[in-house]
Amino acid sequence: MNTKSFLKFILNFLVILIITASAGQTGCSKDSNTKAPAAQTQHAEKKDAGDLSIVRDKNVDVDSLDQNKNGYLYQCAMDYDVISDKPGICPKCGMELKEVTLAQAKKNLIDYGFQVK
Numbered sequence: 786m787n788t789k790s791f792l793k794f795i796l797n798f799l800v801i802l803i804i805t806a807s808a809g810q811t812g813c814s815k816d817s818n819t820k821a822p823a824a825q826t827q828h829a830e831k832k833d834a835g836d837l838s839i840v841r842d843k844n845v846d847v848d849s850l851d852q853n854k855n856g857y858l859y860q861c862a863m864d865y866d867v868i869s870d871k872p873g874i875c876p877k878c879g880m881e882l883k884e885v886t887l888a889q890a891k892k893n894l895i896d897y898g899f900q901v902k
């Protein structure tokens with residue numbers, strides 16, 4: 786008898802928990818619906834920070850990337866295929882690009898499995 790009433794108590798408790806949880810979720814989803822436009826705007830801003838055009842392909846011509854001909858490029862330390870002639874943010878991992886010489890950028894790319902001209 787004791788076990789049965791205990792199980793009943795647990796069952797009731799679970800039902801209350803589920804009702805409370807689902808009510809909470811409904812409240813949450815209403816909240817996130819109203820906040821959704823703001824979140825989307827933030828996402829768009831993040832995209833602007835990471836310029837996908839600086840992700841280079843396997844046949845990249847490193848010398849041509851140095852448009853100001855100063856001998857330096859900006860390369861992501863994590864993604865060697867991300868190279869820019871200007872400081873910036875890696876669109877793949879969000880890290881700040883590191884200043885490297887043309888030779889260093891080429892060496893990194895070769896290590897990365899690229900064919901460098």
Ligand SMILES: [Zn+2]
Binds near residue numbers: 862864880
């Ligand atoms: Zn990166």
